[in-house]
Amino acid sequence: MLRLKRIQAVGDGVVNSQSQYLKVENLSKYFGSFKALNDISISINDGEFVCFLGPSGCGKTTLLRCIAGLELQSSGKIFQNGELISDLPTSQRDFGIVFQSYALFPNLSCFENIAYGLRNAAWTKVDIENRVDSLLDLVGLSDHSAKYPSQLSGGEQQRIALARAIATSPNLLLLDEPLSALDAKVRIHLRQELKKFHRSLGLTSIMVTHDQEEALSIADRIFVMDGGEIMQVGSPEEIYRHPESAFVANFIGMTNFLSGTVVDAKTIELGALQFQIKTDGFAKGDKVKIAARPESVKILRTKTKQSFEGKIVELEFLGSFVRLHISTSLLTDGNLLADLAIFEKPPSNISLGGIVNFTFSPDLLSIF
């Protein structure tokens, strides 16, 4: 089970020298006439932690269930470790799975839940005991061996479910929204645990989630999905910094969308301004959308050549930063959101109704 961790951020979604562990080729799945998965092709590397991220109904759970053999694809192939598995029944595939509901057997103790999969194979009683004890130790619940699931908190139940899933030493771990049913604080804690856990085992893992923050914080690579298709693949930073589509920009984090017209290779007409920004890949006269994260908005003390003007219509205190809602002619509907770190000494005119000057950090913008 020991495995060297060979993870590194994979640039541009290109697979490097790492070995492919799981490969999905042209996978489609229909429910009646509804296309749940549309010609999906992905590959996942050995030891990688990936997230399928997307809004509900995007097909991420269906994709996971196809990999597990809990759904049958309408067409396409799945390879695991070079072997074609897409026509194998669930029981002949090599994976462990954790569900959102934990699905712990209520009438079995934690010990018996974890030992459940071991009671079949050629395991002796002593081996089972040792294995379960070490797993309980791993998830930090050694004291709870004899308890029933209903006596544990949600987070503890989830850890037992995890221990049960890896008890038989599968080579692939599938996590179906494992943290969604937990309280916010437990969720954040457990997500760190899960990451640590993955790092120590190096087990190839796929997690399905609709929570972008969770995906960003935990995954080596994220597969953003929508409408049964993969929208973008990349490291969390790539996905956040360089969304390739308006959907991804909008789904991951907060985003302001601005409309502009390309003037030349370095300029976009934005409102009344000639804004300086690289416009690679666009031709003169193209109408473009510019995605600007709230943190890419810089509040200026004075007017400059590159600055815009707006009126603060709402101030939202959000702990470590203040979010300004700025009414500006740049946006036809809605307000521009701008985050101002709380430690920055704010310009004196930051107050409700105040007129502010602002601009954007060009390298934090994405153009579509």
Added chain:
Amino acid sequence: MSAPSSISLPRDKSDQIGRILVLAYLIIFLCFMVFPLFSLMSKSMQNADGVFVGFQNFVAYSKEPTLFKSFFHSLFVASASTIIVVCLGFIYAFALQCTCMRFKGFFRVVALIPLLSPSILAAIALVYWFGNQGILKSFLLGNSIYGPIGIIMASVYWTFPHALMILSTSLSLSDARLYEASEALKASKFKTFLSVTLPGAKYGIISTTFVVFILVFTDFGVPKVIGGNYNVLATDIYREVVGMQNFQMGAVISIVLLIPALLAFGLDQYSRKRQASQLTSRSVVYVPNPDKVRDNLFFAYCLLITFLIVAMLGMAQFGALVKFWPYNLSLTLKHYNFEVAGLGWDSFFNSVRMSLYAAFFGTILIFVGSYLIEKMRSDKSLRELLQMVALMPMAIPGIVLGLAYIFFFNAKGNPLNFFYATMAILVVNTIVHFYTVSHLSAITAIKKLDDEFESVSLSLKIPTYKMFFRVTLPVCLPTVFDIFIYLFCNAMTTVSGVIFLYTYDTTLASVSAIHLDEQGDVAGAAAMAMLIVYISFVVRGLHTLISTLLLKRTQAWRNI
């Protein structure tokens, strides 16, 4: 978010086994429900020589005023009993759920006692109270108990717990937040009752109406014992078939009986579906506040009802022990010899055996069937078909099913003919007849299990059947026990289903009670009916004892 499961091919071994089992269930229902009903229908369209004559028999039926009148008799007694039971039951259920009356537990238990007795017990007791030599005969002001009055009174007695169970469930679901809202709006108590309590129980009341109506409309035992010359559909079928050997007419009347029953069943299903969407899981349970006057009034009412129930039981027992009613009231056990029927205690032991078989095999069949319908991954359309079929027995009157069995299994050339006149046919008939209610409670219990248990188990390479025995069955054990006892008690008390199917070797207690009564040995009939009550009581007691002991071991995880 879990995607709908719609695997189109059976892929795991358990999927394949599941498909074979579902097909086996469909074949069972085909052989023991659909085909027999089909032979009944074809019989109704044949003449005595077996030649197809279309609707000629139905035309003949409608031209026979005495037969046609029975239809309205059935309608009348069923409607009258339904109205009375719904009113009495609602007040009783209200007392149990919405007041702070004392001794609720006692009242609940006593009200359920009629479930343990055959329906004819009430009819026999009424004979002692109000019959020609009854002690309260004068109360009827010259009317005879043999007729609609007797049928309605006895029907009210035995359908009361059925009504009470549905009504008190629907009242127990009332949402406390609505009461608080009503109180906050300064509504009077009566107004609150009209605007909160009654609408909340609306579907329960509708459902009770249909259920009680079907029960009384299709009942055979009560009108047989106390109906006198007042014929109803069920007794007509019996007379045509057993008395006059006119099978065709028996089949015609069966269909006349079946159609309103099916209609009421359909309407009930429809209203239940509406109700399901009305309930929210976030409802807060309503806890009533004490109110001395109200609580005492309801206490008095419940006391009266339980007194009447006990009076019925008590009189039946007293009648069974009296030497020669009403002339010699000294006590004796001689009526327990059952000499008149000539079978002694055989029929009683047959009944116990039959009920144990029905309960044992029925429980397995019903629970596994429900599990397949709920938890199998493949063959969705087959499972939906099975679910639909499993609801049907509820709509089929026992006497119709019994007659259908004769036509089907006794037919020449039927390879299943060997089945006829055996204990097995009684067992199967009983299981099919009482299938639906148990099926629904099994479905409810299995629905509560996480849908992903099977997936987890498969991912851990443990076959589904092992998981069934390690998790599903132990978790659902309380429901399994309930199904067992439900089947047992009903098998002990049923008359209508088996009246055509028993033979000399397989007479049953409830049937011989009817025959004892038919032959004038009312005391013997009462003795037999009371024996059924006692054995049901004992088995129920054992059931409680065993389940408490066993559940303590298997359900330890529940109450921690």
